[in-house]
Amino acid sequence: MEFVHLHNHSEYSLLDGMLRLSEKGPSKFLKQVAADGFKAMAITDHGNMYGAMDFYKNAAAAGIKPIIGCEAYITNGSHKNKEKGLDKTFHLTLLAKDYEGYQNLMALISKAWLDGFYYHPRIDKDILAQHAKGIMALSGCLKGEVSQELLNGTFAQACEYAKTYESILGKGNYYIELMDHGIEEEQIILPKLIEVSKSTGIPVVATNDCHYEKQEDWQAHDIHMCISMGKTLDDPNRLKSSTHELYFKSAQEMAELFSYIPEAVSNTLEVAEKCNVVMPKSGFVLPVFDIPPSFSDTDSYIKNLCQEGLAKKMSGIIPPNYQERLDYELGVIGKMGFSSYFLIVADFIDYARQNHIPVGPGRGSGAGSIVAYSLNITKVDPIKNGLLFERFLNPDRLSMPDLDIDFSDEGREQVINYVRNKYGETNVAQIITFGTMKAKMAVKDVARVLNIPVSESNRITKLIPNDLGTTIDSAIETVKELKQEIASNPQTAKLFDFAKKLEGLKRHAGIHAAGIVVTREEVSKYAPLARGSKEAITTQYEGGILADDLGLLKIDFLGLRTLTIIDNAVDIIKNMRGIDIDIDNIPLDNKKTYELLSSAKTLGIFQLESGGMRDLVKRLKPSEFSDISALVALYRPGPMESGMLESFVRRKAGQEKITYDTPLMEPVLKETYGTMVYQEQIMELSKLLGGFTPGQADSLRKAMGKKKVDEMEKARVNFVNGCAGKKINPKTADKIFEQMSKFAGYGFNKSHSVAYALVSYQTAYLKANYPIEFMCSLLTNEIGHNAIGSDDKENKIVTYIEEAKKMGFETLGPDVNHSKENFSIEEVNGKEIIRFGLEAVKNVGTEAAASIVSARGDRPYCGFQDLLERIDLKASNKKTIESLIKAGALDSLIPGKTPNSARAVMLAEMEDMLEITAKIKEEKESSICSLFGEDSSAFVSVKKKETKTAPRPLKQEQLLEMEKEVLGFYNSGHPLAKYKKHMDKIKSVTIEEINENNIKGAVNILGIITRVKKRQNKRKEDWAQFIIEDETGQMSANAYSRVYAEIAEKIENNAIVYLTGDIKTDEESARTEIMVSNIESIIPVISRAAAKVTIDIPKGYSETNSRLLNTLLERGKGITEVYFNIESPDEDKAPFLVRSQHKIVLHKALIDHIENTLGENSWTFEK
Known part of the structure; x- marks a missing residue:
């Protein structure tokens, strides 16, 4: 008997349904x-x-x-x-x-x-x-x-x-x-x-x-539901299905x-x-773009705009090869019906430029179009850079163009609002995305439901490779250790059985970070709508379906913060120097820029600032723009693992011979030293040698990239036959085809690489030629993105301040009488410095910072109360004021006091002062205030009669900790500074040295422990994760159970320690970590190393302190000799060295006494 199932829940019934619909075609x-x-x-x-x-x-x-x-x-x-x-x-x-x-x-x-x-x-x-x-x-x-x-x-x-x-x-x-x-x-x-x-x-x-x-899938479904509810399978209170019949x-x-x-x-x-739903085959449904009445259609209008735009770029005369390319592209675009598409994109980009919203020079394959270049959609000359239109739009395959556009992160939303206003609020929507259960995610989710400890789950999932496209089955097949684990451990076998049933299922809905759909009529006529986070209206269909199946206009409006950094730097340069820089037309052969790149000083440089990339830049030493483009293309797993990257570096350095199988290949591969780096090179070779049409060349590129064997074999025959016409023998032709096939898997989109290399060059140009302005902009644009107190993210403000110091630029802390909202440049004693912005202080938001700067105007604050009376206390609450005090931003309000004293006083008085000020502000409009006229000082003085004992100044350690809390770093000094002089004597390396020199294996680090997290493994044994940091950087550290048992009491937040361990790179996160083998307090380490200690004794050293020092020297008997460097009462005579009778072991009480009474730099030791 026939039957039709009418009630079915697919995987789109998120974390409930398990019926799969597609797997590169029907499931x-x-x-x-x-x-x-x-x-x-x-x-x-x-x-x-x-x-x-x-x-x-x-x-x-x-x-x-x-x-x-x-x-x-x-x-x-x-x-x-x-x-x-x-x-x-x-x-x-x-x-x-x-x-x-x-x-x-x-x-x-x-x-x-x-x-x-x-x-x-x-x-x-x-x-x-x-x-x-x-x-x-x-x-x-x-x-x-x-x-x-x-x-x-x-x-x-x-x-x-x-x-x-x-x-x-x-x-x-x-x-x-x-x-x-x-x-x-x-x-x-x-x-x-x-x-x-x-x-x-x-x-x-x-x-x-x-x-x-299938019926046997009921338990996998039960686990699926547990993942949804955040429950474990053995939770007696969880919701359970009362049947196993939902198959x-x-x-x-x-x-x-x-x-x-x-x-x-x-x-x-x-x-x-x-039920007979038939979807209409309507082709592409683009919004109507209004054109001037003097033009008959969009084709004639776009042609006119392109002619004018290209002529302007060519100084009035368009070269024949450019005109030929333009005519060809316009013909293809017109035939495919995409003129409106380009006009729509050009229109909103023109709006952005007119409204001073930075737009990227290009992104993706669209940079290969001269039409896009002529319309100012892109800023990259495709002919000069050897970019191909067919990589963007294949004339042999009708599909919607895909122009992704980068805007500054601050201006992106304004451009989207322009599009909404132009085409109608109901005709524009954001696009939904679905997260799926990838291999690792599926295993971790199921492990959680089965109550497998997190440490065990992490251990197992680390065995699964991070490679794109890795499945559980492929991981089991390729990772021997994983296969053995499953074979030997029934619990792990069960875990993987269930994980495989859930792998690949849709897990959650989200909003595409950039995708927007623009429709001719209301979006809901074409796709159902949903409401995402922050009340955003989204489609219920993903972008691929909207564009490919429904023919709708989908555009990615991407926010690129680097464009904001560039724009802000250009503004600073104009305001400070009076120089108006057109960043899109800077010279691409600037000597200073390539010197900066070759020295690998690329922190803050777009795409080139990671440790691995800096190492590559240093070895490659870029000398022309094409080298930067190649860097962007080559720094990826495929080229790196294949040896292609190393070959490129050696060839540029002249250490490896450049050869070609036929001289015809040289024009295509010369700029990349004979290496096939780009997909466009594969396409060019197939045209030049094999006689392929542009469309066929793009189809071959796709087939090779996706390893479509049948298509490739047909293409091979055609390629070899085409080569015969160029007098290339079949054996050589077959060899070239094999090379093309191999490199196509690693080849990168040259259009994207060139466009992004241009952004990289622009940032490098600014850093090399206008360094302080660039660093100021870079720091400002980290506000709101930095990670003060975060356990997981690098605080880049700290990183960039350190970089600025290396470049010779001092950074002064925040000051309510000097700081602006953002980082700024000041002149102090004839020298330009960077001033910390108020907004960069933790708990000081945009509104509070603006209020403080606005209220200051041209009249500096003259005291703590003056500040509180003048600022908006609704914008700057108690937490804001407290953070500003801790940051040192109010030090200048109490002149004559040390920061330690000033901050102690203000922290002690803050609550009373806020209360008094609030009352003053409340009563300024009342009749009480009129008794004193406009001056409220009499009223205040009455309130201040009950004075408290002056608080003790903050200890230096307290002051530094407070700065770290609200700034993310120590500003007035560093807890490790006093030990710097000892580092070479105790065999310690800095974290910067580890990263810069790629040190592996055993190391000793003098550092501070922060962000301690206590853990337990599956055997319920304790271990710890923490951060070890010094003045140069920070690094993750793991103290596993065996080591932890011996050193647990030494792993405390803010402890200064001498840490020994092995440097490893975590395969899962590619992050460098240290596996701890021992931790000691710093004093015993110094004591062991010290054969001789010298203590400086000034004239006038008190008898009391002398006796106490002698007592402390007596306390620890050892082998370290003690010398006194005694200052002479006679100023004309040099200090004299006296050997004491003591032989000691250095201990904390002794060192504390010496430093507290004589100063931190009053003692040294020798090995």
């Missing part, structure tokens, strides 16, 4: 459905249509009639009512009968998300009635309204609801849904549902609430299950016959 599940003889099936995901188009095209491709539906949430009141407890929500199975029904279903689900979301996206009967045409419904599962009334014992009401739905949808468009999964409540209402059918004349239809493919049953099983009412089964065919 195995859909293929099996077709093989089992099912002619049709429906998709009815929970409250969404995420998977509707994915299902439609893949089901059809598998030979199955797709029925698009949704298990909707319907409320018995208004869907807009969001008051708790007023309305109940029920389930209703909706199916689209035709294209109009599909559009109405999209409208319903869109309204549910945009207007009716309250725990779930909800519709109501009124809007169902408004969009009922072309829709049919089934009464739903146990949570359907009819079923709920029957469970409540109100049969008559159940019948009324059934008749209401039938009247809304029309006779023949509503069915009573029968389900039997062996659930107790179903057994109660099944006969009653049949009675409702008989009583109302509404037909019945049998369904199974399918969530997974895709055979037609025979369904027939047997409902043998007592066969019409319920046959009616599934009837429903399927009524």
Whole structure:
């Protein structure tokens, strides 16, 4: 007997449904459905249509009639009512009968998300009635309204609801849904549902609430649900499915299950016959772009704009090769119908430039178009840089162009708003994305549900390679240790069995970081809508479906912070130097720029600042722009692992001979020293040697990149034959084709590489020629992005301040009388310095910083109270003031006191002062204040009579810790500074030396422990993770259980230690870490190294201190000799050295006494 499944939850019922729809075409599940003889099936995901188009095209491709539906949430009141407890929500199975029904279903689900979301996206009967045409419904599962009334014992009401739905949808468009999964409540209402059918004349239809493919998948589904709820499998309080029957049953099983009412089964065919959604083949649906009336169409208008734009770039005369290329591209674009596309993009980019919003020079393959260049969409000359139009738009393959545009992160939203205003708010939406359970994620998620310790889960997942496209099966196949682990450990085998069932499933919905869809009519006419985070309206279809299947205009508006950095630096240069720099037209042969690059001083340089990249830059020593482009292309896993990168470096340095299999290859490969670096080079060689057309060359590039063997073999024959015409013998031609095939897998998009290399060059040019302005801009643009107190992120403000110091630029701390909101440049004693911005202090936001700078104006603050009275205390709260004090930003308000004293005083007085100031401000408008006129000092002096004892100055350690807390670094000094003089004597390296010199193996580090995290392994043994930092940087450290047991008491936040360990690179994160083998306090280390200690004794040293010093020297007997360097009472005589009788062991009390009474630099030791 035939049967059609009408109630199915795909993987788009996120973290619930497990039915897969696509795997580079129809999924195995859909293929099996077709093989089992099912002619049709429906998709009815929970409250969404995420998977509707994915299902439609893949089901059809598998030979199955797709029925698009949704298990909707319907409320018995208004869907807009969001008051708790007023309305109940029920389930209703909706199916689209035709294209109009599909559009109405999209409208319903869109309204549910945009207007009716309250725990779930909800519709109501009124809007169902408004969009009922072309829709049919089934009464739903146990949570359907009819079923709920029957469970409540109100049969008559159940019948009324059934008749209401039938009247809304029309006779023949509503069915009573029968389900039997062996659930107790179903057994109660099944006969009653049949009675409702008989009583109302509404037909019945049998369904199974399918969530997974096979019956044995029930436990994997249970785990899937646990992941959704954040529960473990053994949690007694978790929600559990009461049946194992939610699988895709055979037609025979369904027939047997409902043998007592066969019409319920046959009616599934009837429903399927009524559902015939056919998507129109409308081609590309671009928004209408208005052109001036003097032009007949968009083709003539774009041609005019391009001629004018290119002539301007060519100083009035367009060279013949440029004109030929322009005519060719315009012909292809016009033939494909994409003139409007380019005009739309050029329009909003022109808006950005007109409104001083920085736009990137290009991104992706679009930089290869001279039309884009002529329209000022890109700033890269494609002919000069050897870029190919066909890499962007293949004339042999009709597909929507894809121009991704970089804007400054600050201006991106303004450009999107322009597009919204121009084409209509309802015609623009953001695009949804779906995260999937990748191999590692699936294993970690399942491990959590199975209650496997995190440390064990991490150990296992570290065995799974990070390579793109790695699956659990490929990892087991390639990693011997993983295969052995699964074979020997039943728990791990079980973990991987379940993880494989969940791997690749959709896990969560998000918003594409940049994607925007712009439509001719309202977006909801083409795709259902949802509401994402921050109330953003998104499509329910992903970008690929919107562009490729529906033909809609999808544009990526990307925010690139580097463009803001460049723009800010250019503004600073103009304001300070009066120099107006056109960053798009700087010389590409600037000597200082290449000197900076060759010395690898590339911190802050776009794409070139990582440790590995700096090492590469140093070895390659770029000497021309093409070298920078190659760097961007080569610094990737493929070229690095294949040896291609090293070969390139050696060839540039003249250490490896450059050879060509035929001289014809030299013009194509010369700029990359005979190495195939770019995809465009593969395309050029196939045209030049094999006689391929531009379209064929791009198709070959794709086939080689994706290893499409059949296509490649056909192309090989054509290539060898084409080479014969160039007098290249078949053996050589075959060798060249093999090389092309090999390098195509690593080849990079040259258009993208050149465009991004230009941004890299622009930042390097600014750093080399206007270093202080560039560093100031760089620091400013880290505000809000830095990570003060973060356990996981580098605080780049600290990194860049250190870089500025190395460049010879002093950075002064924040000061309310000098600082601006952002970092700024000041002249102090004839020297330019960088001043810390107020906004960069923790807990000081934009509003507070602006208030402080604005209130200061041209009149500096003259005291703490003056500051509090003048600033807006609503913008600057107690936490803000406290942070400013700790940062040292208020030190200048108490002149004559040390920072230690000034900060102690203000911290002690802060609360009282804030209270007094708040009252003054409150009463300034009152009659009390009028007694004193405008001057409130008399009032204040009364309040200040009750003075407290002056607080003790902060200890230097306290002061530094406070600075670290709110600035992210020590500004007034460093806790390790006093030990710097000892470092060479105790065999210690700095973290900077480790990173710069790529040191591996055993090291000793003198540093401070921060961010301690105590852990437990699977054996419940304690271990610790922490950060070890010194004046030059920081590094992650791990003290595993065996070592930790011996040194646990020494691992404390802010402890100064001498750490010994091995430097390793973590394969999973590619991060350098130190595996700790020992930790000691610094004093015993110095004591062991010290053969001789010299203590400086000034004249006038008190007898009390002398006696105490002698007592402390007596305390620790050892082998270290003690000498006194005694200052002579006679100023004309040099100090004299006296050997004491003491032989000691250095200890903390002794060193503290010496430093507290004589100064930190009053003692030294020799080995």
